[in-house]
Amino acid sequence: MLCTLIAHLTDEPEAARGLLLTGLFAIFIALCGAVLVRDIPAKTGPREAIWFVIGFWVITPLMATPAFWSSGISPTLTEALFEAISNLTTTGASLYDLALPDALKLWRSCLQLVGGVWSVATAVVIFAALNQTGAGVQKSHFFTLDRDNIFSHFERVALNVLVVYAAVIFVSVVAMTIANASIVDALTRSIAAVTTSGTLLNDGDPAAFSTVPALFVCFLLYIGATNIVFHIDLIKRGEWKSYSHDPEFISFTIGIILVGLGLCLLRGWFDFRLFAEALSFLSTSGMSVTGIDGVPQRLPQPIPEILAFVGGSALSTAGGIKVARTLLMLNRAGTEFKRLAFSHATAQITFRGRTRSDSIVMGVWVYILAYLGTSVILGLGLTLSDMGFDTSFRAAVGAISNVGSLVQPALSGGDASEGAVMLLSLGAILGRIEVLAIAPLFTTDFWRR
Numbered sequence: 315m316l317c318t319l320i321a322h323l324t325d326e327p328e329a330a331r332g333l334l335l336t337g338l339f340a341i342f343i344a345l346c347g348a349v350l351v352r353d354i355p356a357k358t359g360p361r362e363a364i365w366f367v368i369g370f371w372v373i374t375p376l377m378a379t380p381a382f383w384s385s386g387i388s389p390t391l392t393e394a395l396f397e398a399i400s401n402l403t404t405t406g407a408s409l410y411d412l413a414l415p416d417a418l419k420l421w422r423s424c425l426q427l428v429g430g431v432w433s434v435a436t437a438v439v440i441f442a443a444l445n446q447t448g449a450g451v452q453k454s455h456f457f458t459l460d461r462d463n464i465f466s467h468f469e470r471v472a473l474n475v476l477v478v479y480a481a482v483i484f485v486s487v488v489a490m491t492i493a494n495a496s497i498v499d500a501l502t503r504s505i506a507a508v509t510t511s512g513t514l515l516n517d518g519d520p521a522a523f524s525t526v527p528a529l530f531v532c533f534l535l536y537i538g539a540t541n542i543v544f545h546i547d548l549i550k551r552g553e554w555k556s557y558s559h560d561p562e563f564i565s566f567t568i569g570i571i572l573v574g575l576g577l578c579l580l581r582g583w584f585d586f587r588l589f590a591e592a593l594s595f596l597s598t599s600g601m602s603v604t605g606i607d608g609v610p611q612r613l614p615q616p617i618p619e620i621l622a623f624v625g626g627s628a629l630s631t632a633g634g635i636k637v638a639r640t641l642l643m644l645n646r647a648g649t650e651f652k653r654l655a656f657s658h659a660t661a662q663i664t665f666r667g668r669t670r671s672d673s674i675v676m677g678v679w680v681y682i683l684a685y686l687g688t689s690v691i692l693g694l695g696l697t698l699s700d701m702g703f704d705t706s707f708r709a710a711v712g713a714i715s716n717v718g719s720l721v722q723p724a725l726s727g728g729d730a731s732e733g734a735v736m737l738l739s740l741g742a743i744l745g746r747i748e749v750l751a752i753a754p755l756f757t758t759d760f761w762r763r
Contacts, residue, residue, distance in 0.1 A: 363440045367751055370432065371743050375399045381421050387414065392732045396739045401425035403742040404433065404631050406512020406601065406718035409725050409735070414514065416498050422514075423505040430509030430631040431479065433746055434542050435472035437629050441748060478545050479508050482537055486530040493526035495519065503527070503601070507534035510599040510631045512718035523605035531603050532590050539597035539626035540566065562627050562638045569596055569637075573621065577612055588612075597626050598633040600719025610708075610719050619708060622715040623685075633716030633745050635685055639678050646675050684749050689714050692741045696724070699734040713741030714749075 378398035379391065388394035393409050400407050401422045414422075483504045490500035499522040506513050507530075521527070537545060540563055544556045557563050573596060574589035581588065587604040594601055595609035595618070602608060610618045625634015693710035697703055705724050712720025721738060724730055730738075744752075 364751065367436060367440060367747055371402075371747065374428075375402055375739075378402065378421075378425055381418065385415075385418060387418060390732065392735055396735045397422075398425065399739045399742055400718065400721075401511065402429035402432075403716050403746040404429050404509045404511040404599075404633075405713065405716045405721060405742045405745075406506060406599065407712070407721040407725060407738075408512075408514055408718075409730070411514070411726065419498055419502050419514070423502045426509045426511040427479065427505050429746075430511070430538070431472055431475050433631055434475045434629060435468055437748075438471050438475075438542070439468045441751065474546055475542055478537075478542065478549065482508055482534055486534055489530050490522070490527045493524060494521040495524075495527050496522070500527070503531055504534055506601055507531045507599065508538040508631075510535065510538040510597045510626065510633070510716075512599060512601045512722075520605070523602070528587075528590055528604050531601075532593055535593050535597045535599055535603075538599070539593075539630050539632040541627045541629045543629055561641055562636075565641060566596065566627055566637050569621075569624075573609065577609070580612060595717070595719065596621060598622060598715055598717045600717050608719060610723075615704060615708065618720065619711040622711055622717040622720055623689075625715055633714075635682055639681065642675065642678055643682070681748070681750055684753075685714065688741070688744055688749055692737055695737045696734050699731045699737070701730070701734055709738060710741060713738045714745040716742060716745045 375395055375398040378401075379394045381394075382388040382397045383391055383394035387410065388397055397408060399405075402425050404426055406426070483501075486504040486507075487497070487500045490504065491497055495503075496519055499519055503513060503522055505511070541556075541560070544560070544563070547556060548554055570589065570593050573592040577588040577592060578584050587606055590603040591606065591608045594603050600608060600610070609621070623634055624640050625636050626632025628636045628638045689707075689710050692714060693707035696706035696710055701709070701724060709721050709724035712718065712722075721742075724734065724738070
């Protein structure tokens with residue numbers, strides 16, 4: 315409704331109509347939901363948690379769709395639904411490179427913020443309780459999980475995540491506006507950065523890409539792509555040592571430096587802006603930080619796809635399989651090489667100071683194989699829609715990893731079919747729910763009481 319008011323004040327009647335329709339539809343769905351959940355038992359388990367996650371990704375995009383369709387921006391409901399899903403999953407890709415009304419830009423940002431907070435809270439509370447995040451979960455005193463009542467801490471965790479994001483967004487917006495960026499550019503770019511989402515192509519005044527705004531965008535990208543537990547512990551307890559002791563955080567930082575140096579070598583001279591673009595891509599945002607070409611335009615396939623596949627840190631808005639899982643598998647590979655060299659070696663797999671059992675490693679393998687399999691199936695489906703082979707698989711990896719800059723080439727020019735758009739929408743949702751979250755739906759035990 316706030317975006318509707320802004321559309322009225324800025325004389326954007328079509329945008330106001332679409333946003334008003336979305337607001338009324340959302341109120342109706344919320345009232346219906348309030349009636350339906352009155353009789354839900356206090357204790358909830360994995361079954362209810364899975365329905366909760368699936369329900370969000372079915373209902374919320376439908377509620378957000380009318381703003382794009384009724385405003386005339388999206389000619390079909392399929393395209394409007396993609397715009398809603400792309401922003402809610404923090405993928406950030408768009409079918410259009412035209413200039414949107416300010417109210418719809420802010421609506422995109424609202425969806426990104428809702429999707430970002432929801433994704434982190436879901437990973438912390440629901441996926442952790444369902445054991446979906448495996449070795450990548452960083453637990454602290456702040457996050458205590460009750461398997462018999464999974465939702466007991468969801469609201470509190472979501473509120474704390476929102477407070478952290480709101481605080482850094484506020485600081486960033488103030489700094490950017492002082493640096494002569496417009497308030498709309500400052501707000502939309504700050505939200506896109508902290509949620510590791512994307513911005514529209516060719517969007518933003520030159521001032522938005524100047525030094526001060528770029529530095530704050532980098533700061534927010536770092537916050538969004540790293541473990542939320544560390545940030546909340548820092549605010550609540552002043553605990554900062556977790557950053558320097560965590561292998562995932564250290565590896566993510568080293569990755570940014572290495573990719574940045576690689577880009578500098580390819581260009582032929584040292585340029586700090588390339589490190590900012592490296593951070594943007596490794597965070598799975600892919601937004602242009604400084605206004606120059608990013609990683610997908612500078613590195614050949616399949617390097618960008620591999621980097622996107624790895625993604626950012628666990629318990630963050632970043633997509634991909636997460637750095638923690640990658641480190642665990644590299645640890646396992648090193649252990650196996652050691653056993654090959656020394657047949658009687660009894661090397662153990664350790665991660666974050668704890669010995670990891672083979673069952674945990676096997677679970678990570680299953681997750682990676684499911685992730686790869688989904689990407690291949692999605693890529694093959696896109697090739698059937700008359701999309702080029704390279705473009706199809708780049709878009710498939712981008713969708714499942716929620717990296718809009720890899721999806722965007724498949725959408726540019728408006729040549730993507732409705733079938734391709736639907737597949738990319740499905741891929742973005744599967745990536746955000748970490749693929750295996752819906753696996754229980756295909757078992758008979760799930761449907762039995």
